Each structure stands twice: as C-alpha cells, then as structure tokens.
Amino acid sequence: MSGHSSYTPRTGIERWLDARLPIIRLGHDAAVSYPVPRNLNYFWTFGGILMFMLVAQIVTGIVLAMHYTPMSSVAFSSVEHIMRDVNYGWLMRYLHANGASMFFIAVYIHIFRGLYYGSYKAPREVLWILGVVIFLLMMATAFMGYVLPWGQMSFWGATVITNLFSALPLIGETIVTFLWGGYSVDNPTLNRFFSLHYLLPFMIFGVVILHVWALHHVGQNNPTGVEVKNVAKDTVPFTPYATIKDLFAMVCFIFVFSWFVFYMPNFMGHADNYIPANPAVTPLHIVPEWYFLPFYAILRAVPDKLGGVLAMGGAIVVLAFLPWIDSSKVRSMTYRPIARQFFWMFVVVCIGLGWLGAKPAEGGYVIASQILTTLYFGFFVALFVIGLFERPKALPTSIADSVLGAMKGGSGARLATATAAEPNAKG
C-alpha cells in the first residue's frame, strides 16, 4: 500500500528539509496518512505495544547496565546493590524483569492473532517470517538476560540450555565449550552473555524496522481477511484513528504491567534465583521462565536427547513454514468453520504444554506431554489437510460491506472516509 505520498510541506524550513532529507515525509506517510483497514479490532494494537515494550526494555536495560557488574564473583551482589542502594534501582530492575514477561505476553497474543486471521498468507509471508526471526532473537535475549543476576536458576538454566547444543553429533561438544569459554558455565560465559544481551535488542530493533517496512508495503490484514479494494471506502488514515486506539490499548496494557511491577513483582520469577549460583548443587526442580515452558515440555516429552532438541527447535521453526503449510486460500478463521475449532484446540494445547513444562518430568506428566506434543505438530498437519476439503463461509465482498453489514443498515454516511478525514484530522 505504498501509494504516492500525500505529504505537503507547509513551512519554508519543511520544504528546505524535504528537498534534502525527506524524513518528515517518511514519518507522515508511515504514521499519519498511512491507510489502515477500518475494521481492525484491539488485537491489532499489540504491534504498537510490542514497540513500546522493546523501547522500555532498552531504556531500563541501559540504566541497569550502568550499575551492574558482569563478573561471576560479584554479579549477584551487584543486582542486590541495584535493588537496595541505587536510587529507584528496584524500580528499574522490576520494570526490566517484568517487562520481559509482558513483552512475551504481548508477542504471544500478536502471534496468535496472526494465526487466527491468517496474516501469514500471501503476500505477507516475508512479514511473517521476519516476525518469527524477532521471536527467536527475543528468546535468545531473554535467556541471556536471565543468566545475568547469577542466581541458582540463572546458572542451571544456562547449563541446561547451552548443553542442548551438545546433542548435535560430532561438533556438539566443541560448540558447547566455545559457548562457555571454559569447561563449564563460568565467568567467561557470564561476560559474553552480558555482551550479547546488550547487543541483541538492537538487532531486534533492526529486524523490527524490516518487519514494519514489509508491513507498510503489503498493508495490514484485517479481521475479515479480505484485501482492501477501495482505499477511500475500506480504510481510514492512521492518524488519528489507529494512533488513538493504539495509545488507548497501550495505556491499558501499562496498567497491567504496573500492577505486576508494584504489587507482585516476583510473581513471574522464581524464588531460587535469589540464591547465589552454586556450581556444586543443582536445585531439585529446575524450571525455565514461564514463556519457555511449552517448548521445554516438548523437549522433555521426547525420550531421546537429540530427538528432544530437534522437536523443540522444530516447534518454533515450523511456524516459519506456515504460509506454505496452510492449504486454504481463505485467511480469516471467522470464515473457516472446521479450521477454527482446530485453532482453539491448538491454543488449549499450547497452554497445556506450558502447564506441563512446569511439572516434574515423571509418570503421567511425561505421557501427557507426549500426547500434547503430538497434537501441537498435528495442528500443522491439520491445517494442510483441512484446507483441501473445507467449505468456507461466504466472505463479505469488501471491508466496507462487512462493516456496514454489522451496523445493520446504519447510515454509511457516518463512516469517516480516508479522503474526507485526512486533510485536517485534528478537528
């Protein structure tokens, strides 16, 4: 939807700058006049929320890095120093630690939104794959961040996760030694993880720019999954319509975020991480952060080391192939009576796996994990098969039609249109 630019510089300075570096034009086209489908619901506000969370993590992270010491002998006490001695240090750390969790809540909602409304289908495959790349980078970042406070969970989480690579035949052990910079997780490991934990968020930022670029090139999907046919009728300008909606959702999200930070800041953490790392004692029950639990359950469901690692990796990588796995032309699950039921089952399976990931790996829990792991991958097979025979419900002819239909004959004249609303939207 990269139409021609509607920006007209008003002052002399703007005209002068526009002829040299059209940066205001870029901002105007991307965030003011950019047309968005008029039927977007609140699930479309999570992109903006994710952007906010990334910036929040970077800002609080840079502040923490000013007081934190990445050396195994003092890392733990430097985090306690942040908590007790640094002005508002407790706030910065709780914002950062809970911010990681909120970031993942938002990204999971964002991903399931894409799954439900078929946002991965042509022409949005690259947009979707860039999203999967961001998700992987986020996981790497959060994992390494969790190692930094150098508590028991930091240390043993790092040990278990880096050892995943030892499952690779031949080169596995060498890779692990090179990751550690030693013969076990130790000071060199902490140093390099800190360096990478600082770097990766900026790489995420770079991929986010590509993600948004791809988005602005192909345009947003919408709850009907029907492409925009008539820009004037089907869309509204980003500002003020999407801007205000995104901001409103963001404020609501920040309420929830603040509630965790101020009232239950350790709810999503693990008590064992307040015990300094001890290489001689493995805690009896190791669990990763909640956002890794479904994948951890898949890892443990497979009784073979390499098999478990491959299943876990596959569970993430399979997402990238979704555009070619799903055989249906219809995007939105709203119009797919059979696939929709499978979608909700998939949501339940993912939550179930998350619950199992926190349980000890024994008896019935293992069997349940194996069943749910099969169902997890089964969903992707089902998407391929269902698309071959499913009869979708009638699609609305256009976005405008679906909105007017929903208003039950209400006057279409009340709808702002892109052209009418654009010139002086401030009024």
Next chain:
Amino acid sequence: MAQTTHTTTHGATPPEGTRRDFLMLATGAAGVVGLGAVVVPLVSQLAPDAQTVAAGAPIDFDLTPVAEGQGVKLVWRGQIIFVRHRTKKEIDEARAVNVASLRDPQADQARVKQGHEQYLVLYGKCTHLGCIPSGTAAGEPKGEFDGWYCPCHGSHYDSSGRIRKGPAPLNLGLPPYAFTSDTKIRIG
C-alpha cells in the same frame, strides 16, 4: 553513433577485459584470505583462554578418609568429580547386569582401575543436559539402581555410573586419572 559504440566495444574490450579479470581474481583471492584471517581470531577468542586452561592443572586426592559406602565431590576444571568408595553389594550389582542390554554398553571392569575396583571416579555431570546427579553424599537419592539420580529430567545411573533409565544417552564420563600410590589418585 552505432558505429562508435561498435568500434569501442570491438577495439577496447579484450585488453581491458583481461586486466579487469585479473584484478577481480586477485582482489577476490586477497579478500578470501583476509576474511579467513579475521574470522579465525574472531571464533578462536571464544575458546577457553590460557587462564582457564591453566586452572585445569592436575589435582591430587587422598582416598583414605573416604570410608566404604561413602562418596565425595571434587572440583576439577570447574567440573564436579564424583569419587565413590563402593560396597561389595554395589560392585556385585554393577557386574551382574548383562552388558549388551545397556544403552551405552560398557563393562564395570572398564570403568575402574585394575586392583582398585572399589573406587569409582566419574564426572559428576549428567550426560543429558549437564545437571549434577544426586547420590554421592549420604542421604541423597541414589535412583533405582543404587547409583545416581538426576533431578532435572529423571535420569537413573547405576553403581557403575552407567545410564539405565531416563533421557541421558551416555554413561557418566570418566575423567583422566591414575593411582599415584595405593590410596592416592591424581586427576588430570
């Protein structure tokens, strides 16, 4: 117009082409060598550094205080080493199993030093994902085979440190060590 183009292409291309080809190859070759010269140090710096390697010097350990049935944990190269003084029962159990039926088949005799069968010296690192199995100190759960139990994902090792049940693929590793006298070992 057409003629000028024609002559230029015709007259100038061959000699210029060869010179450019040469530059292309030479620059490419220099580039590949340069890239290698940069990548090697960039990757190599990740390996254990001299200090870490030096900290892995051999250690001596006196076995006399370890009574029969007891075990101790040592640290060598940042890794835990288990030393267990096995009971007669534990040795017999370890030798009674059919080696061929094991996941990582290895006879107990091959895992101890000749003449010192009662002492088992192992890496205390689960071959699954690296947790420390319990069972060395008194009172710790020893698993179903009188050896070790890994709490992380439930691997059971027997009284020879061999994997018997659970996700771990291999037996507990054997560190390099030798008896320097009847009751002393040197690890490393």
